Amino acid sequence: MELLQLQYFITVARLEHMTEAAQSLHVTQSSLSKTIQRLEENLGVPLFDRVGRKLRLNAYGNRFLQRAERALFELEQGKQELSDLSSPEHGALKLAVTAASTLPHILREFRKKRPNLQYHVQMLTTQEMATLLHRGEVDFCLSSPPIAGDDIECEIVFMDPILVAVPVGHRLADRSSISLTELRNESFVGVKKGYGTRDLVDSVCESVGFAPHYVYEGNEPARLSALVEAEIGIAFIPSTARNSREAINYVQVENHELVREIALLRHRTRYLSRAALEFREVVIEYFRGLSEQPIESGD
Secondary structure (H helix, E strand, O other), X not given: OOHHHHHHHHHHHHHOEHHHHHHHHOOOHHHHHHHHHHHHHHXXXXXXXXXXXXXXXXXXXXXXXXXXXXXXXXXXXXXXXXXXXXXXXXXXXXXXXXXXXXXXXXXXXXXXXOOOOEEEEEEOOHHHHHHHHHHOOOOEEEEOOOOOOOOEEEEEEEEEEEEEEEEOOOOOOOOOEEOHHHHOOOEEEEEOOOOHHHHHHHHHHHHOOOOOEEEEEEOOHHHHHHHHHOOOXXXXXXXXXXXXXXXXXXXXXHHHOOEEEEEEEEEOOOOOOHHHHHHHHHHHHHHHHHHOOOOOOEO
16 A cells, blocks of 8 residues: 555545546546555455546545544654754744734744744634644644634633724714624624634624624625725624724624634644744733733724
């Protein structure tokens, strides 16, 4: 059994489509098909049920996928550990976030400590992040809400109040706080369902008797402030994501009904490099500083 066979099998198993898998792996479909066939011959059982051009993992394939992913995961951990030992000042850090507003500040502080380190960040939905976490494909995730799992280590780093962003001419702009029920007839701009803050807001609003009316739904949280400023709608924005736009006021929600948890997550068995451990320290210190600052409304 060859390592390449395992890599190809995992890709096909995740996509369940030979053409898409071949494109992802940058190989020909015929070459990929032959590799999977040799693997099945080696194992003595079929791993997929063929339905036209689509593939479906069968019972054998599902069982073998768990082992194959674990084997490649351990090999990758060994590779990273040796890299950390041989070149501790370099290396790479893989991050994923659903709570992206704090990331520029955190990375700026981290780069002061590790100027030569390479890093890659992905902005994901909660479900996409959960998939990467369970596979152990990222060093750390900054997520809101937290993600549970026996293989996931979760550390709550900040309780982040969600504010209501309104344009300065809005009827609520001079208020210091409001109740959620006062917003039932408002038009909102927000991110799409699947992002933690959106799902939390919808759930809490429904619990008090209304569903927010969205006139805009996107996948770029940073765009919401510009839409509020243009008076397209008001928005629920975490305190860590507010900015200093003069045309926007931020109003607190009474009784702290809307607060999101920001968590630092990692796979329990993923090897943590020295750089990854230092990144965690920077994150903890950053949010400790935020916790000591009062939450103020207004511009």
